[in-house]
Amino acid sequence: xxxxxxxxxxxxxxxxxxxxxxxxxxxxxxxxxxxxxxxxxxxxxxxxxxxxxxxxxxxxxxxxxxxxxxxxxxxxxxxxxxxxxxxxxxxxxxxxxxxxxxxxxxxxxxxxxxxxxxxxxxxxxxxxxxxxxxxxxxxxxxxxxxxxxxxxxxxxxxxxxxxxxxxxxxxxxxxxxxxxxxxxxxxxxxxxxxxxxxxxxxxxxxxxxxxxxxxxxxxxxxxxxxxxxxxxxxxxxxxxxxxxxxxxxxxxxxxxxxxxxxxxxxxxxxxxxxxxxxxxxxxxxxxxxxxxxxxxxxxxxxxxxxxxxxxxxxxxxxxxxxxxxxxxxxxxxxxxxxxxxxxxxxxxxxxxxxxxxxxxxxxxxxxxxxxxxxxxxxxxxxxxxxxxxxxxxxxxxxxxxxxxxxxxxxxxxxxxxxxxxxxxxxxxxxxxxxxxxxxxxxxxxxxxxxxxxxxxxxxxxxxxxxxxxxxxxxxxxxxxxxxxxxxxxxxxxxxxxxxxxxxxxxxxxxxxxxxxxxxxxxxxxxxxxxxxxxxxxxxxxxxxxxxxxxxxxxxxxxxxxxxxxxxxxxxxxxxxxxxxxxxxxxxxxxxxxxxxxxxxxxxxxxxxxxxxxxxxxxxxxxx
Amino acid sequence: xxxxxxxxxxxxxxxxxxxxxxxxxxxxxxxxxxxxxxxxxxxxxxxxxxxxxxxxxxxxxxxxxxxxxxxxxxxxxxxxxxxxxxxxxxxxxxxxxxxxxxxxxxxxxxxxxxxxxxxxxxxxxxxxxxxxxxxxxxxxxxxxxxxxxxxxxxxxxxxxxxxxxxxxxxxxxxxxxxxxxxxxxxxxxxxxxxxxxxxxxxxxxxxxxxxxxxxxxxxxxxxxxxxxxxxxxxxxxxxxxxxxxxxxxxxxxxxxxxxxxxxxxxxxxxxxxxxxxxxxxxxxxxxxxxxxxxxxxxxxxxxxxxxxxxxxxxxxxxxxxxxxxxxxxxxxxxxxxxxxxxxxxxxxxxxxxxxxxxxxxxxxxxxxxxxxxxxx
Numbered sequence: 001x002x003x004x005x006x007x008x009x010x011x012x013x014x015x016x017x018x019x020x021x022x023x024x025x026x027x028x029x030x031x032x033x034x035x036x037x038x039x040x041x042x043x044x045x046x047x048x049x050x051x052x053x054x055x056x057x058x059x060x061x062x063x064x065x066x067x068x069x070x071x072x073x074x075x076x077x078x079x080x081x082x083x084x085x086x087x088x089x090x091x092x093x094x095x096x097x098x099x100x101x102x103x104x105x106x107x108x109x110x111x112x113x114x115x116x117x118x119x120x121x122x123x124x125x126x127x128x129x130x131x132x133x134x135x136x137x138x139x140x141x142x143x144x145x146x147x148x149x150x151x152x153x154x155x156x157x158x159x160x161x162x163x164x165x166x167x168x169x170x171x172x173x174x175x176x177x178x179x180x181x182x183x184x185x186x187x188x189x190x191x192x193x194x195x196x197x198x199x200x201x202x203x204x205x206x207x208x209x210x211x212x213x214x215x216x217x218x219x220x221x222x223x224x225x226x227x228x229x230x231x232x233x234x235x236x237x238x239x240x241x242x243x244x245x246x247x248x249x250x251x252x253x254x255x256x257x258x259x260x261x262x263x264x265x266x267x268x269x270x271x272x273x274x275x276x277x278x279x280x281x282x283x284x285x286x287x288x289x290x291x292x293x294x295x296x297x298x299x300x301x302x303x304x305x306x307x308x309x310x311x312x313x314x315x316x317x318x319x320x321x322x323x324x325x326x327x328x329x330x331x332x333x334x335x336x337x338x339x340x341x342x343x344x345x346x347x348x349x350x351x352x353x354x355x356x357x358x359x360x361x362x363x364x365x366x367x368x369x370x371x372x373x374x375x376x377x378x379x380x381x382x383x384x385x386x387x388x389x390x391x392x393x394x395x396x397x398x399x400x401x402x403x404x405x406x407x408x409x410x411x412x413x414x415x416x417x418x419x420x421x422x423x424x425x426x427x428x429x430x431x432x433x434x435x436x437x438x439x440x441x442x443x444x445x446x447x448x449x450x451x452x453x454x455x456x457x458x459x460x461x462x463x464x465x466x467x468x469x470x471x472x473x474x475x476x477x478x479x480x481x482x483x484x485x486x487x488x489x490x491x492x493x494x495x496x497x498x499x500x501x502x503x504x505x506x507x508x509x510x511x512x513x514x515x516x517x518x519x520x521x522x523x524x525x526x527x528x529x530x531x532x533x534x535x536x537x538x539x540x541x542x543x544x545x546x547x548x549x550x551x552x553x554x555x556x557x558x559x560x561x562x563x564x565x566x567x568x569x570x571x572x573x574x575x576x577x578x579x580x581x582x583x584x585x586x587x588x589x590x591x592x593x594x595x596x597x598x599x600x601x602x603x604x605x606x607x608x609x610x611x612x613x614x615x616x617x618x619x620x621x622x623x
Numbered sequence: 624x625x626x627x628x629x630x631x632x633x634x635x636x637x638x639x640x641x642x643x644x645x646x647x648x649x650x651x652x653x654x655x656x657x658x659x660x661x662x663x664x665x666x667x668x669x670x671x672x673x674x675x676x677x678x679x680x681x682x683x684x685x686x687x688x689x690x691x692x693x694x695x696x697x698x699x700x701x702x703x704x705x706x707x708x709x710x711x712x713x714x715x716x717x718x719x720x721x722x723x724x725x726x727x728x729x730x731x732x733x734x735x736x737x738x739x740x741x742x743x744x745x746x747x748x749x750x751x752x753x754x755x756x757x758x759x760x761x762x763x764x765x766x767x768x769x770x771x772x773x774x775x776x777x778x779x780x781x782x783x784x785x786x787x788x789x790x791x792x793x794x795x796x797x798x799x800x801x802x803x804x805x806x807x808x809x810x811x812x813x814x815x816x817x818x819x820x821x822x823x824x825x826x827x828x829x830x831x832x833x834x835x836x837x838x839x840x841x842x843x844x845x846x847x848x849x850x851x852x853x854x855x856x857x858x859x860x861x862x863x864x865x866x867x868x869x870x871x872x873x874x875x876x877x878x879x880x881x882x883x884x885x886x887x888x889x890x891x892x893x894x895x896x897x898x899x900x901x902x903x904x905x906x907x908x909x910x911x912x913x914x915x916x917x918x919x920x921x922x923x924x925x926x927x928x929x930x931x932x933x934x935x936x937x938x939x940x941x942x943x944x945x946x947x948x949x950x951x952x953x954x955x956x957x958x959x960x961x962x963x964x965x966x967x968x969x970x971x972x973x974x975x976x977x978x979x980x981x982x983x984x985x986x987x988x989x990x991x992x993x994x995x996x997x998x999x
Contacts, residue, residue: 049867
């Protein structure tokens, strides 16, 4: 270094050092600005940004509860949850999708529709989201995939629970089924409870007790990354499983009843008259509820819905049939109780009846008439003329008022959705519903359960049960016991009997016995219409009935064999047994059964099964 | 702080053994090592505890420190002699990169020379302040207008070449380095004010004709991040959330949720500051700023004690340019400045710019340790 340069430097040095100092001060100031900015963000803005950061990363994920199981009264499993396996692919973990699908198709049966749906989802979803390739893997496919697992990165078999009804179509109308939840249903329930659930009860017990069966949704807080992928679980509130429900049904009795009805369309209801437990409940034809669980195909559904016999239709609660002569014991009781006829009053039946001023003859089912009959014979032989006159004397409003406490014209309140009321007509009813005045002739045919009167098989069984137990009120029900999650044993859980349904009190309780005897005469008297059951091992009381499907002219004769099956009368029979200490009340409707003789032995088989085999000494206790 | 070079007392001006034998400046080295260690710590977290990446960064740091050590051995006089050559080579390389450069990420910044790539703009980061300092040192100070204009020419040509690559961040750094040399040399205030006034129409012209769409976009997004919350504004919003949610003491090392859950963009490189802020909070930020300021202060101190104008201007320029580095990066990440692609010095993952940076500190050390002691 030369000396003059040093001299130069010494002179310039002052300027430079001054500028350096200014620079340093500037740096300090601007670094202070940075510090201030960061203090603004980190100290003053901390709460704000901290919240944003939490919202960024934490998501709530619903954990669906396990649905409660359904058992019969003896613990036979009716609805269960079984693991199902589906094949899912996470695209971002797959190197060569085409190659993977090609190799997978050698192990798993992949249909073109599976692949089509997969490719659709592949375009729509994000790369890290699982895409289902096949929904229902067979055990064999699951095993094959497990062996080959290492060859398929990004391909997984996922398990979940699906509802299964091990007994298929048995008692299907009572149990119901679950199906994929839809928009409308989601609006009706607490949507937050269903965030993780895909299915909901659609009919039957599954729907009626949806809330109990479903349980409470659980939730886990998960941390997600910027792309929404779950990184880890922070904490979880476990779901509360649904309650298990034990039905009043005895599946052995149910099976016996279904077998007894055979291929007929129709319905059977068996009730324990002492407590309202529905022991069996058959509606035929039936269907396999398992079809609905994972979405029924459109063709299958159409076939079920438009089928001539409509298998989806629950005849027990929604089939409104003219009760026919099964109402006669009730009107007989009404006649006694209202003091219109005494048990010993004799009516001469000549095969037809007419009322003053009306030029119409109402015919008895027996062309030549029953001759002179008292109440007991009238019921035993189902004399129409006896009841034509009785009805005419009572008047429709009195009949309505007497029949209503027996459940006619109103819901029994059974724990199933969609129960219908049937019709117990009155003058007010006709004016309200039809806008027309009541005609006396309509009273006459109401006396034999025809005309406007309709009732469901459940109502008939209910009324019969009331009759059997001298008017003691019961609430027909299907849920017998409930087991809360974690509880060892189920607790009895019958419904309360509605306050308005006080016991039916007669002014003369001996009238019950009068009618019971008449109903026994149906089976045991020489001309009884249900003599087929007179060799039963217990004493039976009952009443037959036929429900007209189409009317006959007053001079025509009905001959079942000559009428096409779909126009034949429905065969009805109601009964209870043992007559002196009833433990079962049954109603049977055989659609187009022709004469009531088809219904009688069916009821007999049901009562045999219960009283002789399954019901035990004390039928209240399945166990 | 005293910046007097005439202080001849024994002590501060005596060369320590470290300075005499290795030509290293102890205080500066200590701060740089501390910053590097902090950087590795943050990167370990930013990489989700992948040590292999930290290892790579350690190797880069070793190379960078080695280059610093090598350059520190070269006396300032030799550096000054090399200056015109270095500037010339840098200029040629910048022209070459525009013609035969390798494209990447929409920009053309590298030249492929067999085993490795050269980034000519990095050469210019060193060569330009050297050239401006050398030119000014050969003129009487403070510089008069013709010299100032000559310097502006020296600066404008390489800066323009870098800006069209485009590499706005580096262009700013190089321009700042040249400007700081001019400023320290005593650039008259009226020139400064005049330049600032001229800059307004210049900026307008630049906006409409000189900027790429993405650059305009960045500026607009800077002015209003919510303009495009899922697009360009997303980065700034998420990095502000990361910084703000750090609070006073941070979420703790390895516990940053914004960074670990991929909300933060570029978290290893340009936005690594947000990771640090989130995990170490305001306390960590203050530590970092203190260390950075210490680097600048030590550099200025060295400049003040340098023995000729070339060394003073160069040392001052390098020190103040280092400030621009961290000011622009932190300003950008905290939403104070537009998003400009500049790494956080000594912390961000990546090698090239770090080698240049430490080469610059090598020059500072050379300047400080090749002083002739009056006493000797």
